[in-house]
Amino acid sequence: MAGDNEINVNETKAGNHDLPKDIGTALDKVIEHAGEMGLYQWLLFVCMLPFGMVWSFVYFGQMFITATPQEHWCRVPELEQLSVELRRNLSIVGAADGGVYDHCLMYDANWTRVLETLMPPDPSTNVIPCKDGWEFLFEDIPYSTVVNEREWVCDKASYVPWSQAINFIGSIFGGILCGTLADMYGRLPTLILANILGFIGGVATMFTNNFWDFSMCRFIVGMACDSCFIIIYILALEYVGIRYRTFVASMSIALYFGGGCLLLPWLALWISNWRYLMLATSLPMLLAVLTPLVVPESARWLVSKGRVDDAVKLLKRFERINKSEIPQKVLDDFIFVAMTKKEKEENIWTLLKTPSIRRMLGLLVISFMSVAVMFDGIIRMSENLGLDLFITFAVTSAAEIPSIGALVFLLDKFGRRKLVFIPVIVSGVLSFITAFIPRGVATVVLATLARFFTNMSYGTVIQWTPELLPTGGRAAGASLVHISAFAALVVSPFIVYSERTWEGLPLIIVALVALVGGVAALFLPETAGRSMPQTMDDWSALAATTRYLKRHMTPSKTATITGLPATLIMSWVHLVWGLPDRVYHSGGRHSRIFGINGHRFHERHALPIVKKFFELRRWFFCGSLQL
Secondary structure: OHHHHHHHHHHHHHOOOOOOOOHHHHHHHHHHHHOOOOHHHHHHHHHHHHHHHHHHHHHHHHHHHOOOOOOEEEOOHHHOOOOHHHHHHHHEOOHHHOOOOOOOEEEOOOHHHHHHHOOOOOOOOOEEEOOOOEEEOOOOOOOOOHHHHHOOOHHHOOHHHHHHHHHHHHHHHHHHHHHHHHHHHOHHHHHHHHHHHHHHHHHHHOOOOOHHHHHHHHHHHHHHOOHHHHHHHHHHHHOOOHHHHHHHHHHHHHHHHHHHHHHHHHHHHHHOOHHHHHHHHHHHHHHHHHHHHOOOOOHHHHHHOOOHHHHHHHHHHHHHHOOOOOOHHHHHHHHHHHHHOOOOOOOHHHHOOOHHHHHHHHHHHHHHHHHHHHHHHHHHHHHHOOOOHHHHHHHHHHOHHHHHHHHHHHHHHHOHHHHHHHHHHHHHHHHHHHOOOOOOHHHHHHHHHHHHHHHHHHHHHHHHHHHOOOHHHHHHHHHHHHHHHHHHHOOHHHHHHHHHOOOOHHHHHHHHHHHHHHHHHHOOOOOOOOOOOOOHHHHHHHHOOOHHHHOOOOOOOOOOOOOHHHHHHHHHHHHHHOOOOEEEEEOOEEEEEEEEOOEEEEHHHOOHHHHHHHHHHHHHHHOOOOO
């Protein structure tokens, strides 16, 4: 095979015809002849099913093992022989009145006397925190969960959002680890590793006894989140023709992730045991070990490692299964490009030297983080919307399939920018209205509509992200954006937890987040109908379509400090402080007068620490920094 490739390369080099400009274009040409959506591509689409469902189990499964029964009160051992309702009315502040009672306080009474009279203590009786644990009424949550077994209520109620936050921190580390390993050892081994990690963490969760061992196991499960599906998602898109990528990208998430969300609450009810639920949702991850039997390795990764022969054999498999024929000339072009035009993978620091990309990444990160927090927050509020958790979760999850499916028809027609901005703003308005409506059917209906529009924005921004980045930095840039989203999700459980202050507060926060994310999306370039940028010149042409980015298209040649913290922080600084009002050049030196909240002053009058701030600010906007 190697010899054949050598001959073909020489013939191609000697020929006088147009060659693909990069390996991506060459591979697309091969797929066009091998079958853009043939039998093998449909097989890959079906193979994504267990991974998509597992992704939903990993992402939302913790909700159903840490659900808190709403009816719980202090346990009083002296009253245990009485009926549930009677002992609650006799011992708990406010229970006898039939209204809202206290979950964390009990009367400090003479219980022998209470038993004799069967009358609640005088309202003026001192109250104390629960000292003998809690009783739980399993009406809304009809099975035992981690919360009632370990009594994570009252002063320990924050353990629930903290354990979920630790799970999301695991996703950050897992994204970095799996991304690195995927580049080093291939996509398929990393896909298997991610799912094995999820299986180990899920099964180990069953045997935990306290907060820290539970949280560490959830950290391990979090490391699998995203990578357990996204890797095969990217692999499938690599081998699908350009015309079908929107269909595969949208429908795989709608049917498989959405289907998993629909199945999860009923699976939890059917099993009615949180430990067995963990086992049931973890076992499917073992199917990943069978993946290499059906799913091919990434041809682009094989080429990047110099394994061109293996890439050609893999493409021949598509030709054989799809019963198609790849013209020898097209295959020769692919081999020639693979052997002579090496793709240069840029790291994130290189990308940040270009002011326009730096600005674009800041806006994209803000938009993606906002949509991710809305997506996660709205579904996690299912427990607090006034109806049954399982029904509410299923109903709001049902919005996943039609909302993502609609993108197949709308995304290329209306463009990415509109389908992030409009749905996210509509979702924010619906969330704001819901905050002021009494809990019940109306709130669930509005939350479901909000979830519908949020899903549209989320599906759009996922596809928009790689389309905005030049080929050399696409992997690094997309990784930054996704990891930033998981960093934002760390606060999502606490947004939901804020309902203990006021039940409408989480929805108000979500509405404000929607406003920020929607506005940020407006300043990003539209990519509908355009090829993804392959080079920095292509990116410059794309950035020139947006006035906001066009002003910052000159690459930085003096930047010496770059990094994720500066990108994220300084993008927010821009929103608050604005741009320099004037720039003066004198004797090769730069002078700036800054306007801050209406007050102008020259930077030479600033304190040293403020000067450093301006230097960082100058780097973010102008690409120049000398410290």
